[in-house]
Amino acid sequence: MAERYEIRFSGAGGQGLITAGIILAEAASIIEGKSAVQSQSYGPEARGGASKSEVIIADGPIDYPKATIVDACLAMTQESADKYAVGIKDGGILLLDDDFVQKNPQGNFKLYRMPIMRMAKEDIGREIVANVVALGAMIGLTGVVSKEAGEEAVLRKVPEAFKDLNKKAFNLGYEKSKELLN
Amino acid sequence: MAKKVALLQGNEACALGAVYAGAKFFGGYPITPSTEVAEVLSAELPKVGGKFIQMEDEIGAMAAIIGASLTGAKSITATSGPGVSLKQELIGYACIAETPCVIINVMRGGPSTGMPTGPGQSDVMQARWGTHGDHAAIALVPNSCQEIFEETVRAFNLSEKYRMPVQVLFDEIVGHMRERIVFPEPGELEIIDRQPPSVSPADYKPYDSSKGQVPPLAAFGSGYKFHVTGLNKADDGFPTTKAELVDAEERRQIDKVMDNVDDILKNEEYLTDDAEVIIWAYGSTSRSARYAVNKLREDGIKAGLFRPLTIWPFPEARTAELAKQCKAIIVAEMNLGQMIYEVERVSKGDCAIGGVFRVDGEPINPGQIVDKVKEVL
Structure with a gap:
C-alpha cells in the first residue's frame, strides 16, 4: 500500500478551514506532483457548527479518500477539538488554538498550542486570514509539503489585492510553528 | 505540450465534462450536494453559446431539458435524490418519447429530505425503476473526479446514441472532494451525436425503426415537424392503441439497450x-x-x-x-x-x-x- 499522510483541519464553519485544506491539496498535487485528495464534512449551517476538511497525501494513487489514522490535526474551537481531534496516531501532531480550546483532547500525540485567531487579528490585522496562519503552522509542523509550495499555493488562491496579507499570514504561522518545534 | 491539470471537485469535473461532451443546455433547481454542477455550468455554458435556466422546481427542470433536447441541444440537469423523486414522471416521458438527456444525481441519504450534507447510495434502485411502466435504464457510477468528467461525457454519448435519458450517480463524497484532473484534449475522448434524419421533412417519421433500433431524431426548428407525446405511439409519433404496434414499440425501447449491453457495460x-x-x-x-x-x-x-x-x-x-x-x-x-x-x-x-x-x-x-x-x- 502506498504510504498515506493524513491531515485534518477542523474548526467552526466559516473559518476557512475547507479552503486551507484545498490550498494544501493544491500544493501537494498541482505544485509538488504528489497525489492528494481533499474532502470535507460540515453541517447544514453556513456559519458556525463544527466543520472539518481532510487532506490525504501520498506518492501513489489514493483509494479511500477519508482519514483512517490521522497524522496531524488542527482544531480551532473547543467543539471541533471535542468532535474531530480523535483517531490521531501515536506520535502524531495536534495543533490547538490557544485561546479557543481550553480542554485538551486526550491521546498519545504531540500537542502544540498557538493563539492563531489572535495572531491573525493582532499581528496581521485581519481575523479572516486565521486559516492561512493555521495552514502555515501545519505545514511547518508536519513538513508534508515544502514552505515554498505552500506559499505558492496560497498566492495562487487569493486575489491580487490580498496577496501580501496572505503571504504575511502564511509566513507568520510557519515561523511560529518552527519556534514551537525548537 | 503538457496537458492542463487542476484540482477540482467531482461536481466541477461533472460540469466541465458536460461542456466537453457538447452540452448546450442546463435546466435545474439547486440542491445540496449537487449545486456546484449548476453553479459551474451557469458560468461555462454561456461561453460556448449554451443556455442555463434555473427553473421553478425539479419537475420544470426535467421538462426544460426534454424540450431543449428536442431542439437539438445536448441537455443536462443535476440534482440529488429528492429532486429525482420529483423528476420521475418526466423521466418516463423522456423514455417513451426517446429524448436524449443526462440526469446527474449526487446522492445523499433519504427517504425524503434525509440528510442534505451526508453521502448516500440509496438511489440506485430509483435509477432503475424510478418512473412507472416498463422501460430500460442506463446509469453510470463513477468513483473519482477524473472518472466523473469522463463518465459524464460517456453519459452524453450513450444518451445520444440510444436516444434516451441516462443517469450519472455519484455521492456527496466524490461530488465534493477534490482531486487532480488531467483534462483530455479536444478530440481525445470520443463524442457521439444523435443520428439526424436522412429523409426529407415530408417523409420523416420520428419513430421509424425500419433501419435500426434507434430511430434518427430531427431537431425542432430545422424544418422537421413531428408530434411528441407520452402516449404509446405509432412510428409517425401520433398515439395508437393498436396492440401489435404498442407491443413492438415497448419491446424495441427495451431491446435497444439490452441487445447492446456489451457497448454500454463497463x-x-x-x-x-x-x-x-x-x-x-x-x-x-x-x-x-x-x-x-x-x-x-x-x-x-x-x-x-x-x-x-x-x-x-x-x-x-x-x-x-x-x-x-x-x-x-x-x-x-x-x-x-x-x-x-x-x-x-x-x-x-x-x-x-x-x-x-x-x-x-x-x-x-x-x-x-x-x-x-x-x-x-
Missing part, C-alpha cells in the same frame, strides 16, 4: 483472477473496498474487487461468472441493501453473499469491509 476488476472473496462495490464505496482488498491481501486472504462503472443495465454475465469462481461475494453500499438483491439474483446460490451497509451519513470505511470478509470466510 467495469473494473482488481485482483479478481485468484480471488476467493470478491468485494462488489461501486462509486465512492469502491475506493474503501480497494483499500480493504489490499489490507486483506496483506493478511493472506485472497480478496479481489469488482467495480461496475455501468450499474444499469446490471452487469449480469460477469457477476454470475465471479459467483462461480469465488467462495463469497461481499456487496458494500451506502444503503441498507439494494444492489445486493441483483447480485443474489444472478449468482443463483453459487457462492455465499454478504452485505456491508451504512446509512448514518458516514462513509463505509475499509475496516468494516475487512471485518465482514473475515466473518463470512
Whole structure:
C-alpha cells in the first residue's frame, strides 16, 4: 500500500478551514506532483457548527479518500477539538488554538498550542486570514509539503489585492510553528 | 505540450465534462450536494453559446431539458435524490418519447429530505425503476473526479446514441472532494451525436425503426415537424392503441439497450483472477473496498474487487461468472441493501453473499469491509 499522510483541519464553519485544506491539496498535487485528495464534512449551517476538511497525501494513487489514522490535526474551537481531534496516531501532531480550546483532547500525540485567531487579528490585522496562519503552522509542523509550495499555493488562491496579507499570514504561522518545534 | 491539470471537485469535473461532451443546455433547481454542477455550468455554458435556466422546481427542470433536447441541444440537469423523486414522471416521458438527456444525481441519504450534507447510495434502485411502466435504464457510477468528467461525457454519448435519458450517480463524497484532473484534449475522448434524419421533412417519421433500433431524431426548428407525446405511439409519433404496434414499440425501447449491453457495460476488476472473496462495490464505496482488498491481501486472504462503472443495465454475465469462481461475494453500499438483491439474483446460490451497509451519513470505511470478509470466510 502506498504510504498515506493524513491531515485534518477542523474548526467552526466559516473559518476557512475547507479552503486551507484545498490550498494544501493544491500544493501537494498541482505544485509538488504528489497525489492528494481533499474532502470535507460540515453541517447544514453556513456559519458556525463544527466543520472539518481532510487532506490525504501520498506518492501513489489514493483509494479511500477519508482519514483512517490521522497524522496531524488542527482544531480551532473547543467543539471541533471535542468532535474531530480523535483517531490521531501515536506520535502524531495536534495543533490547538490557544485561546479557543481550553480542554485538551486526550491521546498519545504531540500537542502544540498557538493563539492563531489572535495572531491573525493582532499581528496581521485581519481575523479572516486565521486559516492561512493555521495552514502555515501545519505545514511547518508536519513538513508534508515544502514552505515554498505552500506559499505558492496560497498566492495562487487569493486575489491580487490580498496577496501580501496572505503571504504575511502564511509566513507568520510557519515561523511560529518552527519556534514551537525548537 | 503538457496537458492542463487542476484540482477540482467531482461536481466541477461533472460540469466541465458536460461542456466537453457538447452540452448546450442546463435546466435545474439547486440542491445540496449537487449545486456546484449548476453553479459551474451557469458560468461555462454561456461561453460556448449554451443556455442555463434555473427553473421553478425539479419537475420544470426535467421538462426544460426534454424540450431543449428536442431542439437539438445536448441537455443536462443535476440534482440529488429528492429532486429525482420529483423528476420521475418526466423521466418516463423522456423514455417513451426517446429524448436524449443526462440526469446527474449526487446522492445523499433519504427517504425524503434525509440528510442534505451526508453521502448516500440509496438511489440506485430509483435509477432503475424510478418512473412507472416498463422501460430500460442506463446509469453510470463513477468513483473519482477524473472518472466523473469522463463518465459524464460517456453519459452524453450513450444518451445520444440510444436516444434516451441516462443517469450519472455519484455521492456527496466524490461530488465534493477534490482531486487532480488531467483534462483530455479536444478530440481525445470520443463524442457521439444523435443520428439526424436522412429523409426529407415530408417523409420523416420520428419513430421509424425500419433501419435500426434507434430511430434518427430531427431537431425542432430545422424544418422537421413531428408530434411528441407520452402516449404509446405509432412510428409517425401520433398515439395508437393498436396492440401489435404498442407491443413492438415497448419491446424495441427495451431491446435497444439490452441487445447492446456489451457497448454500454463497463467495469473494473482488481485482483479478481485468484480471488476467493470478491468485494462488489461501486462509486465512492469502491475506493474503501480497494483499500480493504489490499489490507486483506496483506493478511493472506485472497480478496479481489469488482467495480461496475455501468450499474444499469446490471452487469449480469460477469457477476454470475465471479459467483462461480469465488467462495463469497461481499456487496458494500451506502444503503441498507439494494444492489445486493441483483447480485443474489444472478449468482443463483453459487457462492455465499454478504452485505456491508451504512446509512448514518458516514462513509463505509475499509475496516468494516475487512471485518465482514473475515466473518463470512
